[in-house]
Amino acid sequence: MNRQLILAKRPVGLPEKDTWTLQETAKPEIKEGEFLVKQSHISLDPAMRGWMNDVKSYIPPIPIGDVMRAGSVGEVIESKNEEYKVGEFLSGWGGVQDYAVGQSNTGWHKVFPEIAPLPTFLGTLGMPGLTAYFGILNVGQIKEGEVVLVSGAAGAVGSVVGQIAKLKGCTVVGIAGGPEKCQYIKEELGYDAAIDYKNEDVRAALKKACPKGLDVYFDNVGGEILDLALTRLRMRARVVICGAISQYNNTDAIKGPSNYLSLLVNRARMEGFVILDYAKDYKKAAMEMAQWMAMGQLKSKEHIAEGMENFHDTFLRLFNGEKRGKLVLKL
Amino acid sequence: MNRQLILAKRPVGLPEKDTWTLQETAKPEIKEGEFLVKQSHISLDPAMRGWMNDVKSYIPPIPIGDVMRAGSVGEVIESKNEEYKVGEFLSGWGGVQDYAVGQSNTGWHKVFPEIAPLPTFLGTLGMPGLTAYFGILNVGQIKEGEVVLVSGAAGAVGSVVGQIAKLKGCTVVGIAGGPEKCQYIKEELGYDAAIDYKNEDVRAALKKACPKGLDVYFDNVGGEILDLALTRLRMRARVVICGAISQYNNTDAIKGPSNYLSLLVNRARMEGFVILDYAKDYKKAAMEMAQWMAMGQLKSKEHIAEGMENFHDTFLRLFNGEKRGKLVLKL
Numbered sequence: 180m181n182r183q184l185i186l187a188k189r190p191v192g193l194p195e196k197d198t199w200t201l202q203e204t205a206k207p208e209i210k211e212g213e214f215l216v217k218q219s220h221i222s223l224d225p226a227m228r229g230w231m232n233d234v235k236s237y238i239p240p241i242p243i244g245d246v247m248r249a250g251s252v253g254e255v256i257e258s259k260n261e262e263y264k265v266g267e268f269l270s271g272w273g274g275v276q277d278y279a280v281g282q283s284n285t286g287w288h289k290v291f292p293e294i295a296p297l298p299t300f301l302g303t304l305g306m307p308g309l310t311a312y313f314g315i316l317n318v319g320q321i322k323e324g325e326v327v328l329v330s331g332a333a334g335a336v337g338s339v340v341g342q343i344a345k346l347k348g349c350t351v352v353g354i355a356g357g358p359e360k361c362q363y364i365k366e367e368l369g370y371d372a373a374i375d376y377k378n379e380d381v382r383a384a385l386k387k388a389c390p391k392g393l394d395v396y397f398d399n400v401g402g403e404i405l406d407l408a409l410t411r412l413r414m415r416a417r418v419v420i421c422g423a424i425s426q427y428n429n430t431d432a433i434k435g436p437s438n439y440l441s442l443l444v445n446r447a448r449m450e451g452f453v454i455l456d457y458a459k460d461y462k463k464a465a466m467e468m469a470q471w472m473a474m475g476q477l478k479s480k481e482h483i484a485e486g487m488e489n490f491h492d493t494f495l496r497l498f499n500g501e502k503r504g505k506l507v508l509k510l
Numbered sequence: 511m512n513r514q515l516i517l518a519k520r521p522v523g524l525p526e527k528d529t530w531t532l533q534e535t536a537k538p539e540i541k542e543g544e545f546l547v548k549q550s551h552i553s554l555d556p557a558m559r560g561w562m563n564d565v566k567s568y569i570p571p572i573p574i575g576d577v578m579r580a581g582s583v584g585e586v587i588e589s590k591n592e593e594y595k596v597g598e599f600l601s602g603w604g605g606v607q608d609y610a611v612g613q614s615n616t617g618w619h620k621v622f623p624e625i626a627p628l629p630t631f632l633g634t635l636g637m638p639g640l641t642a643y644f645g646i647l648n649v650g651q652i653k654e655g656e657v658v659l660v661s662g663a664a665g666a667v668g669s670v671v672g673q674i675a676k677l678k679g680c681t682v683v684g685i686a687g688g689p690e691k692c693q694y695i696k697e698e699l700g701y702d703a704a705i706d707y708k709n710e711d712v713r714a715a716l717k718k719a720c721p722k723g724l725d726v727y728f729d730n731v732g733g734e735i736l737d738l739a740l741t742r743l744r745m746r747a748r749v750v751i752c753g754a755i756s757q758y759n760n761t762d763a764i765k766g767p768s769n770y771l772s773l774l775v776n777r778a779r780m781e782g783f784v785i786l787d788y789a790k791d792y793k794k795a796a797m798e799m800a801q802w803m804a805m806g807q808l809k810s811k812e813h814i815a816e817g818m819e820n821f822h823d824t825f826l827r828l829f830n831g832e833k834r835g836k837l838v839l840k841l
Contacts, residue, residue, distance in 0.1 A: 237775050406766070420774045435737070435766030443751045443782030444568050451774030 181206050182487055184247045184275035189233055192430045193498065196491050198231075199247060199275075207280045214260045216269055216279045216287075218253035220483075221490075222301035223506040224335070225399075225497050228427040237453045246274040247490075250306055252290060252297045253279070268292055270300045275490060277510055288461075294469050295479070302335050302505030303472065303479035304465050306454060310421060311339035312464045313457045316347075318450050319395040319419045323348035326389050328408055330376075331399030333360035335505035336421060338368060339468075340397045342477050345369050349395075352388045354381065354404060356500045363503075368478060377500075381407050395419065401426045402434050409438035418442075418449040428498060480504030512537050513818055515578045515606035520564055523761045524829065527822050529562075530578060530606075538611050545589035547600055547610045547618075551814075552821075553581035553632035554837040555666070556730075556828050559758040568784045577605040578821075581637055583621060583628045584610070599623055601631045606821060608841055619792075625800050626810070633666050633836030634803065634810035635796050637785060641752060642670035643795045644788045647678075649781050650726040650750045654679035657720050659739055661707075662730030664691035666836035667752060669699055670799075671728045673808050676700050680726075683719045685712065685735060687831045694834075699809060708831075712738050726750065732757045733765050740769035749773075749780040759829060811835030 180203045187200045209215050230241050230248055241248045251273030255265050262283050263269060271287035273279030281287045290300040302308060314336070315321055327344040331337040332353025341364060344351045352372045353364045361373035372388040374381060385407060392413035398405050401423025408418070426433045442449055457464075471477035482502040484493040487510055496502040511534045518531045540546050561572050561579055572579045582604030586596050593614050594600060602618035604610035612618045621631040633639060645667070646652055658675040662668040663684025672695060675682045683703045684695045692704035703719040705712060716738060723744040729736050732754025739749070757764045773780060788795075802808035813833040815824040818841055827833040 401771075420771070422774070423771055426771075433768045433771065435768040435770055437764045437766035439766055439770070439780070440732075440751070440754055440757075440764065440782070442780060443753070443784065446781075446783050446787060448779050448781040449770070449773060450777075450779040451771070452777050453774065456777060 181276055181278045184487060184490055186231065186241050186243055186245055186247050188243060190231060193428045194491065194494060199491065201487065206278055209257055209259055209280055211259050213280050213282050214255050214258035214263045216253040216273055216281055217256045218251045218273050218277060218279055218510055220252045220298050220301060221275050221508040221510065222250035222305065223494055223497055223508060224307065225422055225424045225427060237455065246276050248272060249275050250301055251279065252300050268297065270305060275487065295472065298481040298483060298507040299479050301507055302481055303339055303477065304468060307335035307505060308339045308468055309461055309464055310454045311336045311343060312468060313454060314419050314421050314452060315340045315343050315397055318452045319397060319417050321347055321349050321395055325394035326350045326391065327395045328352045328389065328393045329397040330354040330404050331424065332364050332370065334399065337399050338364065341370050342368055346471065346476055376404060385411050397421060400424050405436050406438050409436055409441040412441050412445040412447045414445050416445055416447040418447065420449060420451040424498065481507050483507050483509050485509045512607055512609045515818060515821055517562065517572050517574055517576055517578050519574060521562060524759045525822065525825060530822065532818065537609055540588055540590055540611055542590050544611050544613050545586050545591045545594045547584040547604055547612055548587045549582045549584035549604050549608060549610055549841055551583045551629050551632060552606050552839040552841065553636065554825055554828055554839060555638065556753055556755045556758060568786065577607050579603060580606050581632055582610065583631050599628065601636060606818065626803065629812040629814060629838040630810050632838055633812055634670055634808065635800060638666035638836060639670045639799055640792055640795055641785045642667045642674060643799060644785060645750050645752050645783060646671045646674050646728055649783045650728060650748050652678055652680050652726055656725035657681045658726045659683045659720065659724050660728040661685040661735050662755065663695050663701065665730060668730050669695065672701050673699055677802065677807055707735060716742055728752060731755050736767050737769050740767055740772040743772050743776040743778045745776050747776055747778040749778065751780060751782040755829065812838050814838050814840050816840045
């Protein structure tokens with residue numbers, strides 16, 4: 180049987196238990212050109228919240244009644260496709276279900292458990308890592324000696340952003356929630372400073388941690404923290420808009436950055452990006468990051484929950500901060 | 511005697527009559543290296559409102575008790591400086607006063623009444639024109655065939671932005687207040703469409719005027735119009751932040767653009783700039799614009815008020831829309 184998590188309705192604010200329903204269908208049969216993946220891990224990412232809204236975005240909303248869209252990793256157990264053989268491991272957009280049917284050119288790509296554990300291919304060597312890589316290098320255009328601030332600094336994307344910025348010779352300040360995460364990014368990931376937004380006055384802490392201001396702010400959270408970061412921009416600073424997790428479950432209007440005129444005063448720019456645009460360079464970037472990992476310069480941490488029946492509780496951890504590293508659901 | 515308009519106090523919201531006081535002092539004496547300008551016209555620009563606040567910005571606030579900072583144009587009537595001779599006409603930061611003392615390398619530069627009337631050197635061939643030029647070309651990076659939206663479209667900066675975009679082969683939509691201004695930008699300046707924000711539903715009008723969205727939005731106003739423009743961005747659009755006149759007299763917090771996540775979805779950028787950074791290219795740009803004017807491709811319009819005693823009333827016209835073209839005070 181194939182257990183599938185179905186999007187039952189569009190949530191308003193935080194998703195509730197009945198946002199999804201679990202159904203069982205027959206294990207799918209494959210046709211010529213297809214292959215069957217037995218999925219072992221599902222990726223949980225803040226962007227999933229956006230895909231559940233009935234709003235035009237960079238990809239269409241998940242239709243009601245469809246399997247919940249998600250990145251995944253698993254093993255090929257049947258194949259009528261020459262490219263992908265039984266016994267190989269793949270990552271792709273398998274959705275929240277036990278078995279996914281794939282075919283060529285739909286985003287499935289091979290992953291290698293001899294390089295890193297499978298969940299790492301959903302995190303540092305997967306979409307979050309690639310998002311960090313292209314966001315901080317191509318959009319942020321960091322240069323040696325610059326001051327970089329990253330929010331969500333202990334998260335799947337942020338933790339890689341901060342480490343890459345350190346690798347490139349930047350001074351890196353991270354904002355995270357709680358003393359444990361702050362200790363983690365400073366002591367294990369090598370950040371120069373950490374700001375605990377739950378227990379510190381962020382405005383004062385920013386002033387102290389970056390007395391001369393910021394060259395790059397990588398924003399995963401939006402809201403108040405984006406607004407405070409804007410007050411610290413240096414000339415020609417770049418603000419990379421990667422996400423706005425503080426706003427995703429808003430039932431009111433999104434809070435726009437009141438201090439955006441700092442862009443004018445400081446001749447600065449605020450720029451968004453979508454990782455899908457960099458697909459042709461994924462492989463090269465992932466290989467470079469794998470090398471950094473092998474050399475101990477890039478650390479990866481996954482928070483692994485278990486069981487499709489726990490999807491709802493696990494999903495909420497994306498927003499309540501109760502996770503340590505990239506959030507993955509083991510099936 | 512030298513009449514001078516002195517900044518007497520910092521306004522909250524719109525300046526009131528007692529924001530400034532008029533004083534008379536002796537006509538200044540010049541020292542070696544200096545020259546004396548008898549000023550004929552003073553420039554009135556929205557940015558002046560920002561300089562009156564006690565806030566760190568791209569230039570220091572005007573100190574209380576100082577002559578009100580302003581661009582100006584006038585004739586050299588005495589000179590102990592080899593560069594600037596009696597009888598030459600100059601533009602510079604003379605402030606709101608009858609006589610200004612200048613020296614080399616303080617922003618004074620020659621203007622030529624044989625090319626255009628003196629007030630034009632405070633408008634299309636002065637700071638507003640240069641702001642338009644570098645903003646739309648260097649920051650907006652318009653390309654032939656693109657769709658350009660400009661707010662404050664009949665104003666000193668906006669009217670030049672729109673005309674340059676037309677010259678470069680773009681489709682140009684302007685937003686202005688009232689049927690008269692809308693008619694002016696369409697019929698005299700050649701805009702493809704005009705939106706009257708005072709009498710039209712801007713959201714619907716934008717949809718109609720740019721059905722396929724916008725490549726560049728040149729923002730002079732901020733507030734609601736910026737937010738609506740963000741909903742119409744095309745992929746890789748550029749939002750040029752030039753000003754935010756709707757917010758300058760706010761006594762509440764500035765309204766940030768709630769729809770800024772459109773930057774993410776559309777891989778777009780929002781960028782600020784300050785014209786002072788382009789000083790080394792002023793001359794080249796002004797010459798190109800003078801050529802366009804001579805060929806009838808760039809039209810200029812000044813709204814000339816008279817008398818230093820009318821400064822306050824004239825200043826308010828910047829914000830209540832009661833002006834037609836670049837606002838200038840004749841002394």
